[in-house]
Amino acid sequence: MQLGVCYYPEQWPETLWADDARRMVELGITHVRIAEFAWSRMEPRAGVYEWTWLDRAVTTLADAGLKIVLGTPTASPPKWLVDSMPEMLPVRADGTTWNSGSRRHYDICSEPYRRECLRIVEAMAQRYGSHPAVIAWQTDNELGCHETVPSYSKAARARFQTWLARRYETVDNLNQRWGTVFWSMEYASFDAIELPNLTPTDANPIHLLDFRRFMSDEVTSFHREQVDVLRRYAPNADMLHNFMGFFTTFDHYRFAANNSIDVATWDSYPIARTEVIALSEEDKARYARTGHPDVSAFDHDRYRAIGQGRFWVMEQEAGPVNWAPWNPVPAPGMVRLWAYEAFAHGAELVSYFRWRQAPFAQEQMHSGLNLPDNTLSPGGREVARAAQEITQSDALTKLAQSGPAPRAEVALVFDYETQWMFEIQRHAKGFDYQTLAFEYYRTLREMALDADIVSAHADLSGYKLIVVPGLAALPAGFAKSVEQSSAQWVIGPRTGSKTADFAIPAQLPPGALQTVLPFKVLEVDSLRPTLQPTTTFNGVTGIALHWREHIETRDGLDVLARFDDNWPAIVARGHVRYASAWFDAALHRALLEGAARDAGLAVTHLPQGLRVRRRGEITFAFNFGATAVDAPAPDNARFVLGQRTLGTADVCAWIAA
């Protein structure tokens, strides 16, 4: 439970550095991230390194007692480098080449650029790898941001062909598994395969999916190449990358696998995120100054899994940002609240973006802990308060020093490939898998249940309730593990609807899950908003949205609810429930509540905007709502932070006596 900050010494007069470092420490900050955009200062001309300024910055910060996270500068290649290899620029889906002048102007598939990256990374690592204050390294910055991935370059095409050759071995095998007989798409060799853009109508879905898999692997290997260099020079430092919220361009589980990272760190901007994701207008309005109560939590829980228990917030918003359509000032208290929220979900560190608002260039309207005139910003003052509170509380200090958050009793499976498959084939406009997963997640949270978000490949033993909001292609053995599980399961629509080759399973959906749930999907009802099949379950009436399956049941299946036209809505066998549709919130709640109770979990219906999260013996409560509410603490609770009644943007924490 520590605090950090992002700092750009190269952007400020050197005369300010020592005072900045002193004030950081004074504020309670222990970690500082630097250097991730400073390539043009490290190497102003090809091969001419300038380390002395960075040496002095590192020394100044280290002397003040700060631990340093060094970023590799590969997200912003300098102009001289672009000019020496213009083919390194990324290419958009429409065939246009991106230009320099901002950041991320590189093709992740460019081998010449990758070599340049390893050169600058190795030079940095040689210089700072053994510095005792440099305790972690971050590669690049927000890989995949700004839609420069996928890149549709010639380099991408060549590497995609190689990737396909490795995956399929023979082109006949690819032709067969891709079904290229359809529309005469057959290939005579791997090098005949194009990228799947600019086709007059839909490209083959497996072509699109494999391209996304390939690009995910490209992101992963781009990072991994740097990590391999860094570990040679900094064997004891933590390896990091700062991921983003609600971001699914690459498979984060695969990215993190094989010790590619030591800690999952992510960039949390709850208010702007709330504005840009697919929430209802009502929710966007209600939470415009607080962020939706589950938006950051969702990624805290997701990145905790990705970091195998260890996660940080690398960039936490400290006030209004600059990149959403509207960027309101957070409600007073939110900057403090977000710090506790991260800790409650298990974060080791919350690091703010950024120390001081830059008055110039692209992010001048992005706030920091200090205003451009070097006085603490309103958000900075809230951070100071939180830091002081933690120091003054034995219980919080003890929690801050504890290890990873313990496992929850509920698991929610989130799968990146499912996201890709249903983006490629929404079939119903508005069907978005991550949004459906989020709907299930928020419903759990509204019932005061803590959840882990896990991979479909994770070991799920030990959980009492397992929620699968949808899982396009079942991993091998998944059906068997469902069958043998002692947990209660809630499985959503489209599960088992595809093979790994993006085909409909031979036995029809839900594929291998038919051994557990004896039914098959005859047809799929893609629902325009005016089509609202209605059903009632456990006394709750609601509708299907976006998607409904017409399922033919077989013996042994219980139909728990039917739609008004008699098609089954919820079916079950034993400990496994299946929702044949995307339901509205009321039905999702009824479905999950029944399963939770059967799993022996205590369900509390929280007032709107209130959320709780347990970590160890401490329970935190957060009020994102517009009105004051009481936290659901037991009568004998011992409050270690705040008090029972919470105004807007307030937080409290207690230990049950």
Place this chain on the structure above:
Amino acid sequence: MQLGVCYYPEQWPETLWADDARRMVELGITHVRIAEFAWSRMEPRAGVYEWTWLDRAVTTLADAGLKIVLGTPTASPPKWLVDSMPEMLPVRADGTTWNSGSRRHYDICSEPYRRECLRIVEAMAQRYGSHPAVIAWQTDNELGCHETVPSYSKAARARFQTWLARRYETVDNLNQRWGTVFWSMEYASFDAIELPNLTPTDANPIHLLDFRRFMSDEVTSFHREQVDVLRRYAPNADMLHNFMGFFTTFDHYRFAANNSIDVATWDSYPIARTEVIALSEEDKARYARTGHPDVSAFDHDRYRAIGQGRFWVMEQEAGPVNWAPWNPVPAPGMVRLWAYEAFAHGAELVSYFRWRQAPFAQEQMHSGLNLPDNTLSPGGREVARAAQEITQSDALTKLAQSGPAPRAEVALVFDYETQWMFEIQRHAKGFDYQTLAFEYYRTLREMALDADIVSAHADLSGYKLIVVPGLAALPAGFAKSVEQSSAQWVIGPRTGSKTADFAIPAQLPPGALQTVLPFKVLEVDSLRPTLQPTTTFNGVTGIALHWREHIETRDGLDVLARFDDNWPAIVARGHVRYASAWFDAALHRALLEGAARDAGLAVTHLPQGLRVRRRGEITFAFNFGATAVDAPAPDNARFVLGQRTLGTADVCAWIAA
């Protein structure tokens, strides 16, 4: 009144073929279309033909007693061909070149590609032209689909220049008729003329119109070249092309002229079509599971004209499809209903797309008569029912064997060039000519009137009521034929508003029609939705939408209705009525009803969602509505199908005693 199906033997194990053929026949299917996407199987490498698999498929189907429609495979050129001549790829209006990877990735103006097409077509025709089971040939597939026409390629530019030189003979003539003196657009030679895309502001409308005329001719000649080859080898087979619904990229009358086709066949997807055309949200919601009751009828009637009485549905949807924003499951009964609807409008054959849903590739979410697990789909079961009903009814069997549907008493003129002209120059956002024509058509149908849809160049003698929803440029002699006609005429706005060179007529609109209707259009009132000029006609009050003309009347014209600001709304002289505006539904009905009664036609106001259609002595009734209604059969009707009271999606048919 026969049934067919689209089948892709190359996509299935050969072991299934015989069983498939047997089950087709068992279901009542007589025709099977194959091969139209199989180029890469017919010719896996340049010049290496593989016919044996197709020989076996043809034999298997023929042996089962099926009649075969062979499709030429030119809609999906194989990758080796594209790689050998990449300049054959089509170019988008924005200058980007389309890529392979789906279908229709060819430039229809590419002469090298056209040569390749004729080569493969001739090879096919040589092999199968005299096969007794091959009773028809279809060229390509859905020409113009996916907006690859127009193509903005260099080849298109060269051929467009040649086309212009043929049309205008001298460039001075072109300059004069195009009015290129405007904005200094004059050309010194035909080869200076560019394609009309990428201009900073509007291109010259006649430039745009001639480009559309040229492209229409390109589509026509692309087809015709293949037909000329095919007729040499298969002189007795029917020549076909499968057109699309609500599709106006080329002039279908000109396409079909000079025996270029023997039967007009088209692809009917009523639910998705209803979703994507310019209907009101209310109509889209009401008919989401049935399709709008006039959407397929409109094209049945249109293609009956284009085929000079002979038309088929080549692809009929048999369940949910995959290409609209939403793709709901049809209401139970609709698949059966659509079969009877097509027959009632005169179809010789209804052929389903497709025999079995493919579990892989682009159309895996498109249903067929069978599910991927080879059991009959819900739609397949309805087809089986309809087939059985027809067999069991003497009256329907007799009708099925009868010739083309007789002429209707009402004609509605639909003109492709008018569509192009008003797309090029909408002048009022939302003005769409085809939508206006459809509004007139649906109004006729709501009054239980059967209509023929005809070309402006057709012989219109014999009709009692002729509706011209708008006709930009009058054919020579049109005004005279109106004047001399014994029919009642209803003529809509913008008629006679342009010359064939896309100019305003010298005497102002309605141009030559001023001899019949003595008025001129002073100004045009392009109406934002909040501007709603009101008028009352025959006791019905309604408004103008999109478009209103300020007309100056002369002697001899009767003003039947005026707008609230005194401008004439409906004028007439003798048997000719003119609507000076696009009216709402109530006014259109009042206008048409008056004319129909004057024409001596019986008008019946049908309940919402109910439609009737006569063919010979049999009258069919179809219920697209949400509630049960009685068909308007006389008391002594003898029902040859179903009964008087129709639930949703039900159909009946009777003979008046």
Place this chain on the structure above:
Amino acid sequence: MQLGVCYYPEQWPETLWADDARRMVELGITHVRIAEFAWSRMEPRAGVYEWTWLDRAVTTLADAGLKIVLGTPTASPPKWLVDSMPEMLPVRADGTTWNSGSRRHYDICSEPYRRECLRIVEAMAQRYGSHPAVIAWQTDNELGCHETVPSYSKAARARFQTWLARRYETVDNLNQRWGTVFWSMEYASFDAIELPNLTPTDANPIHLLDFRRFMSDEVTSFHREQVDVLRRYAPNADMLHNFMGFFTTFDHYRFAANNSIDVATWDSYPIARTEVIALSEEDKARYARTGHPDVSAFDHDRYRAIGQGRFWVMEQEAGPVNWAPWNPVPAPGMVRLWAYEAFAHGAELVSYFRWRQAPFAQEQMHSGLNLPDNTLSPGGREVARAAQEITQSDALTKLAQSGPAPRAEVALVFDYETQWMFEIQRHAKGFDYQTLAFEYYRTLREMALDADIVSAHADLSGYKLIVVPGLAALPAGFAKSVEQSSAQWVIGPRTGSKTADFAIPAQLPPGALQTVLPFKVLEVDSLRPTLQPTTTFNGVTGIALHWREHIETRDGLDVLARFDDNWPAIVARGHVRYASAWFDAALHRALLEGAARDAGLAVTHLPQGLRVRRRGEITFAFNFGATAVDAPAPDNARFVLGQRTLGTADVCAWIAA
């Protein structure tokens, strides 16, 4: 107070010319603009000039007594010229090259094209520069129209680099002032600098701003080069360019500086303009047939300043036009009203577009004073009436012969660079500076106040009330002049929020204005529409829209109103008021009314749709509203035009006795 018309003799048979000229004079027209699109007729082939037709046209018009405005034809280069230098075509932001086939198909940065322009201009000037009837020259046509400026060509890049080198002298200076250390954007030399398009995320705002400044200068120099040639041959003629309404692509003050023009002329299309600018749907509906009552006035007042008192309407709509989404017929009377409105605001001349509607080419749906059949159009008849009225009124005739309109008592500062800066950095979707300026302007007009629109660099002494709706970067000395002013000031949000280098001022906004208004802006609250901070001022309650500042006040500042969450809404010191937010109409009115009263100005609340404007001793009143209203004339007013009660689209004028 004279009338003109735009005429295209090259588009009509020469036999019509003399009659056209005669009828122009008969109608009361004194000026005729010709030739601005006739390059292909002046020079049909490279170097081959054809002047004789133009000689005859000039003679015909001059012989009829008309004064001639000659347009240089550079807005529509002929095809042979484009073919000889295709690199002269402009390039879009997405990298695509525009094509010929309409107009404005030239890159304003193309030096070869500029040379060609000077060649044709010099040839014209030699031939007609000394013709006594040619009293003015217009360069090109509507510079910047159709978004061909900015051009993103190679020529633009090269000239931009040169422009930057001139501005910054050294690249180090540029790097420092641009803050290129951010994201490693540093440049080693000026020729490394790219155009700021196609960046994966935001380009540096100062990079974007300098590019807009550069492009504004390019437009200016393009015009100026022609003027320099023209003045050599026509030293006594007025130099003109026809500007557009609500158009901010270049800085019109800088364009007009240094005698680059003698009269500011602009093109007034009030109905289409009302449709396409950011007005509420309610206003668009209300004024669909009249144009919004302040839309033309705003530009009359703006161009009066740009022409330093002298302005014309070069193109005035005479009926429905062709380029808006909807183009309704104006309410009867509006064409007459617009003429008086222009005169009331000080126009020397109102010239109509165009003499006769062209039946062919791109503008065939654009009306003129005559219909294509050469009878007067409805608008033409209104112009005839107005011309007759002026002739018959001594008072109006006298006014027509008077000099420029006297200065108003109210000034509203409008600044083009502010528009660019807030377009580059809206920060709140929907924040548009010109719209805010217009909101302040309409509020003044609803209170019956005449206003001058002025540059931030203008001498503002003598005004009683000065309104600054927002001014991103303060000119040097601006704060001091505010402080020392004897006027009342109303200053809007974002004023002083940026330096000229597009950075946040070191002391935070409002920068140098802190000496006058002692506060600083801590944070900016960018407001989605559902966020509506409320405040009450002078009994009026309203909300903030789009934008609100959280300001920290210091001693000496009065807080006149606070928002419901206690942040200051309106603050003041002495004669200077500051609005910390974009307010709704009610609050803007309360704010301005208070200031106007303190300034000693008489405020009258006009009924909806009524507007007044004084010129000399005459006051005009205009009714844009739907119902009849009385003009606010004193009881003893002597009416010199019309009468007190005004129906829709009516106008009256009086002299106070």
